[in-house]
Amino acid sequence: MRKTAIITIIAMTLMLCYFTSASIVKLYRAGSPMPAALQEQEVPYRLVLITQEMDTPFWDLVGDSALAEAEKQGISLQIWGSYGSNEDDFLKKMEIAIASKVDGIIVQGLDTEEFNELTKIQAGRHGIPVITVASDVPMQDSLRRTYVGSDxxxxxxxxxxxxxxxxxxxxxxxxxxxxxxxxxxxxxxxxxxxxxxxxxxxxxxxxxxxxxxxxxxxxxxxxxxxxxxxxxxxxxxxxxxxxxxxxxxxxxxxxxxxxxxxxxxxxxxxxxxxxxxxxxxxQSPEEMGRISVDLMVKWLKSEAGPLDMSGYYTNIRMVKAEELP
Missing domain, CATH: 3.40.50.2300 (Response regulator)
Structure with a gap:
């Protein structure tokens, strides 16, 4: 009887592990690559930068400058995102970042109820600050800390x-x-x-x-x-x-x-x-990446004081054909 009970418990444990693994695999189905694991590292802060437009020239520049600033600050930064403006996949990356209890999220704003729910309620509940970059959302709807990007x-x-x-x-x-x-x-x-x-x-x-x-x-x-x-x-x-x-x-x-x-x-x-x-x-994507990481670190270190909720605008200018080389 006791042997049967032990076998039953082992079987149930194995089944639970199987279904948990299956759920994780399902979450990262084809076309939605699994982000690198957010393991505990010997760094003071762990940040993620999330975009809807991975591997585009603009976001490559944002990401490269953000990584350079993170290295300079001695913190961890991972870049996650979706391809082809896959909104569902993008929002899942947001959910994963919040569930992973990162220290801060820098994200391309998406003006939808689902996005605002994640930033206002879920991130807020875990005390995770959110800074939008390049694309903003209304502050009152999202409770994002600030915005960095073009005016x-x-x-x-x-x-x-x-x-x-x-x-x-x-x-x-x-x-x-x-x-x-x-x-x-x-x-x-x-x-x-x-x-x-x-x-x-x-x-x-x-x-x-x-x-x-x-x-x-x-x-x-x-x-x-x-x-x-x-x-x-x-x-x-x-x-x-x-x-x-x-x-x-x-x-x-x-x-x-x-x-x-x-x-x-x-x-x-x-x-x-x-x-x-x-x-x-x-626009100035390099400025966006650098400034957003710098502001997030200053906020986490309590060095920035209250962030300007209206945003931090990066340089823009009108370009004409005759100005180009």
């Missing part, structure tokens, strides 16, 4: 001023936005309207183009059909510029639109060099 409202103003300089004080301007980056997009639109509202002869039209390439193409065709007399086009969503420009190029040998972008990817830079764009906003 998107000022970026909108820069584009509007450049448009006035190029186009003059009259004309029709199409603003094309998308379904992602809604908070950043709203700030850019607000900056554009801050400037253009003082020019009654400039008319703005907003068109939404979801991120999927086929739907961006469809939206571009629709805009060109509805507003053939438009003078300028501003890609407010930074992820759609390349598809938008190439679709316009299929219809017109010489684009009738002055096109402006908030995307400074290598692909968009090539379009600018080729004269397909009038101008684009150049």
């Amino acid at each position: 998107h409202k000022e970026a909108g103003r820069l584009v509007a001023r450049e448009l006035l300089s190029d186009m003059g004080q009259a004309g029709t301007v199409i603003l094309i936005g998308g379904s992602r980056q809604r908070y950043d997009q709203d700030l850019r639109l607000a900056g554009i309207h801050d400037i253009l509202q003082h020019y009654p002869d400039i008319h703005t039209v907003f068109a939404e183009a979801p991120d999927e390439r086929e739907r961006v193409v469809s939206a571009a065709r629709d805009v060109m059909n509805r507003y053939p007399e438009a003078d300028a086009l501003i890609a407010v969503n930074s992820n759609i510029t390349e598809t938008l420009v190439r679709e316009i190029g299929k219809r017109y040998q010489q684009s009738p639109f002055r096109i402006y972008s908030f995307d400074d990817s290598p692909e968009t830079m090539e379009l600018l060099k080729a004269g397909k764009l009038e101008g684009m906003i150049l």
Whole structure:
């Protein structure tokens, strides 16, 4: 009887181990690589940087500068993320970081209820400070400590001023936005309207183009059909510029639109060099990585005092084709 009971207990223990392992494997199913283990290390703080856009030129620069600053500060920093803007995988990385009880999370902001739930309630419950980088979310919804990145409202103003300089004080301007980056997009639109509202002869039209390439193409065709007399086009969503420009190029040998972008990817830079764009906003990803790590460490050491909840803005500037080498 006693032997049977012991065998039963062993069997139950083995089954429990199996199902626990299976659950972990399921969590990191194909296409979602398991992050490096957050083991206890002989470092004062363990941080993670999480992005939705792993292995892109912009985020490579953010990550490299963040790692360099972490090494300088003598702390541990791991970079996790998803590929192709996989929102579910991105949020799972957030959950894992919180469950691992890291000392701080630096993360690309995502303006959704699920993201805000993780930062406001789950991270808050564990006392884990969260700093958003590059993309922000409303502080009151997320309770993030601060934001490090471009001032998107000022970026909108820069584009509007450049448009006035190029186009003059009259004309029709199409603003094309998308379904992602809604908070950043709203700030850019607000900056554009801050400037253009003082020019009654400039008319703005907003068109939404979801991120999927086929739907961006469809939206571009629709805009060109509805507003053939438009003078300028501003890609407010930074992820759609390349598809938008190439679709316009299929219809017109010489684009009738002055096109402006908030995307400074290598692909968009090539379009600018080729004269397909009038101008684009150049950001400072290296500053973002360095400053976000530095602020997080200072906060953890109680050296920073209250962080500026409105954010720490990195350098931005408008770039024209004639300025490029």
